[in-house]
Amino acid sequence: MSTISIEALTKRYGAVTAVDDLTFRVAPGRITGFLGPNGAGKSTTMRILLGLARPTSGRATIDARPYAELRDPLRHVGAVIDASVFHPGRCGRTALRIAARSARIANARVDELLELVGLGNAAHRRVGGYSLGMRQRLALATALLGDPETLVLDEPATGLDPEGVAWLRGLMRRLAADGRTVFVSSHLLAELAQTVDDIVIINRGRLVAHAPMVELLDRTDAASLESFFLEATSTHSGSSS
Amino acid sequence: MRPLVAAELVKLRSTRSAWIPLVAGLLYAVLAVVAATSLAGHGGNPPLSAGWLPELMRGSGGRFLDGAVLLTCIILTAGEFRHRTSVTTFLGEPRRLRVVAAKLAAAAVTGAVVGLVAQVLSAVTSAIVLSTHHVPLDWTSPGVRGALLTVPLLAALYGVLGVGLGLLVRNTAVAVGTALMWALVIEGVLPSVTRAPGLTRWLPGNAANAVLHGAPWTTETLAAGAAAALLTGYAVALAAAAAFATAKREIGTATG
Secondary structure, three states: OOOEEEEEEEEEEOOEEEEEEEEEEEOOOOEEEEEOOOOOOHHHHHHHHOOOOOOOEEEEEEOOEOHHHOOOHHHOEEEEOOOOOOOOOOEHHHHHHHHHHHOOOOHHHHHHHHHHOOOHHHOOOEHHHOOHHHHHHHHHHHHHOOOOOEEEEEOOOOOOOHHHHHHHHHHHHHHHHOOOEEEEEOOOHHHHHHHOOEEEEEEOOEEEEEEEHHHHHHHHOOOOHHHHHHHHHHHOOOOOO | OHHHHHHHHHHHHOOHHHHHHHHHHHHHHHHHHHHHHHOOOOOOOOOOOOOHHHHHHHHHOOHHHHHHHHHHHHHHHHHHHHOOHHHHHHHHOOOHHHHHHHHHHHHHHHHHHHHHHHHHHHHHHHHHHHHHOOOOOOOOOHHHHHHHHHHHHHHHHHHHHHHHHHHHHOOHHHHHHHHHHHHHHHHHHHHHHOOOHHHHHHOHHHHHHHHHHOOOOOOOOOOHHHHHHHHHHHHHHHHHHHHHHHHHOOOOOOOO
């Protein structure tokens, strides 16, 4: 059971503030949707959480530890940050085996995951010939390599066909039901509304809303997550609730 | 650390573009022997003799092979950022200096192995050619032992230089262009431009030549030992700069 904590997180790129004093927690055993317009700071927050970028101030931790301090991180945290993180000249199986090798994970697990994500028959093909959806599935397989307690997924449904989206929804639900922490960003609001338990919305780097989804919709009388999102991100230019 | 080095070696084995310079370097090791021996005794070149063996081994496994290893390591390392596989690499091991150390170790091992293979190919080709001309082969000469030692050593150092440059520049085309510009232009004109002809012996290319050919200490070349120390210093300095930059910089992705 692991908790993601974002504490007074700020990230500036020169004069641009991408993330502005952001604070929230993501609880285990639940799927937490991370929403915001383009440029709201979602990806930056996730990249800081995963140690790929450094905060200007504040902290982003998993189980009270920064990602960089995790030993065997793939066994604690699985991440999909971008579908295009594979060498196009390598086959899917080799791409996955390289990640597994550095984490001392057996090749049998690689083959098991390739089957799980539906790439068993395409494992020998070069990634350069994969569709976006296939690369997304390969990225999900990489995230699941170490059977992690925490999943951080940035737009994981991008490029997936309807069957893939339904599969992903089921996977996230099973993982959360196991007590794992699932933190997922997406622009597919209708899809997220069917999947998530909690919602975190940010705009211009600042927190706009953070609550269980049902409670959020009840409290605001919004007809849907989409209508709440549109209202919240158009009227809140920086205040948090 | 061993799993990280093993992962780096799998990256090398599974990247065809990285193999092209290495294969070219190994082919050169064979072709250079054939070309040099075919010119022996013609156009002012000395005839074949027992003294040719170490010269053939050094010549065929020398600077061209160093360049090939350098290019391979640049392509592999800078390519990690071009293809964003660096994201997967650093998610798997967020302690960045360990990743840098693994890349340097894998490059040094690759260089040493390729250097050794080049010497074996060169020695076999030389033995075949010299034997057909009834030239005696002296495998115990210091020159042969020296070539077997210095060629892999230089290739390992150039592997480290390639990783350092790739990590510092992160752009494959710019890193390869920088290496070629340095080797083909800058190193040649720098002593003239700075009006310091003595600078020549302190430059990496001349240092590598001095190591390979065991030159005596003169105004234009360093002694082999000093040149090896100098080249090692260049490799360590570039590796340290690359490690520092890698620890400080962000790892990019396509999305914001």
